[in-house]
Amino acid sequence: MIAHYLIEPDLRHNMDFLAETYLRYRPVPIESLIGKKGKNQRSLRTVIPALLKDYACEDADVTLQLKEVFEPMLKETGTMDLFARIEMPLVPVLVSMEAEGIKLETTALKEFSSELHEGISRLDAEIKELAGVEFNIASPKQLGEVLFEKLKVTDKPKLTKTRQYSTGEDVLLRLAEKHPIINKILDYRSLAKLKSTYVDALPKLINQRDRRIHTSYNQAVAATGRLSSNNPNLQNIPIRTPKGREIRKAFVPRNNDYTLLAADYSQIELRIIAELSEDANLIETFVSGQDVHTATAARIFGVSPDLVTTDMRRSAKTVNFGIVYGISAFGLSERLNIPRKEAADIIAQYFAKYPGVKSYMDHTIDFARKHGYVETMMGRRRYLRDINSSNATVRGYAERNAINAPVQGSSADMIKIAMINIHESIRREGMNSKMLLQVHDELVFDAHKNELDLLREMVEEKMCSAIPMSVPVVIHMNTGDNWLEAH
DNA sequence: ATAAGCACGC
């Protein structure tokens, strides 16, 4: 749909260059860059092997594979430009971010770990006291038996697909009134999560050579074109709860000459929907700089924006999420805790006020039925083999993918282009600042204090201009002495 | 080893 690419001209690649880049980086395990020893050494970049695995064997000549196997495949699927102008130029950017790592300040985390341990022990005792039996709270199976057979907190417990008692957060929240044990279990779960996944795990992953944390980014895992992060996953560091935020505070600049700069796209997925759907009302919301959830609330509840209540805005926010992910009346009613009929009315109101979004969705699903795939602004495809299934559940799943993939995928295209261009600009200007992390719509930098103004200007310009859109693209930026402050 | 259930992020 959008034909322009704003990759810097000297970063345009041909297949020979791609093969060369691949040969240059592929044999380098990240462990050799950062000095980690282990039996599970993996190649630094997995994108090419992952893409090639069905077509060629590992030992064959890679250049030949690229030319004879991979190139025709890319041409056939119309994804050569995407590969050559985005995915391959991104490889050295990710290499640099992985090798750079980020500093973790562990002193406060050690203290926090003891605090969590005490909280967990106390809750553990209180929960068993309330239950009147010894059991393992961390076992959903045992917990379900205690809640629904011994305490009988409800007479119609929800079951999982394997017909165990369901004890997930949404289920327990609805039962919170029924018994004081419920909230303690929720607290226990969240503390245990923070301790085991973050507070205790992250310090162990500090590299002994440079005292920094090195994640790995995978380009070939997510079906929509997003990156994923693992070993450790730095894309799911807590931020929602006060205790979770303590963990973000531990991510700090390398030294006192630096500060962390975080830049994130504001409402990028809804802006992309506005761009793709050309819906006049949604475009107007962004052009006039309104708060999109408030504007949506005003429209679906039929009041003026200044009369939108907190509750109305919260509902509209849930609706907007639903639009991005492919909504159903049932799903919305569950999330808003309202009758299905009311949810259906809200959805009908939404589509009445945003008819362009409705027709865009219909057209996208039609396109998928006809061609068997959908695509992003940059031509990234997601194939949807179930889009014409006679099974309504299976088909519905494919239809939600058809709606979401172009949106989530275009957002991924955009930030990837921005990353390539920012990395190149930092290099060209000979700056000391480094790009460290990507979290889907956010970039985090170790910013040298002397370069801060230049970096801010550069990051904003590259992020906003990565894919030219008629809908305004807005980013928020902040700096701080840790990742929480910078956010 | 693998799956299930859960919780963290966007």
Place this chain on the structure above:
DNA sequence: GACGTACGTGCTTATA
């Protein structure tokens, strides 16, 4: 009547 909001990673438990 069932299904029921996208994309991920990683922890603990339970079972093979």
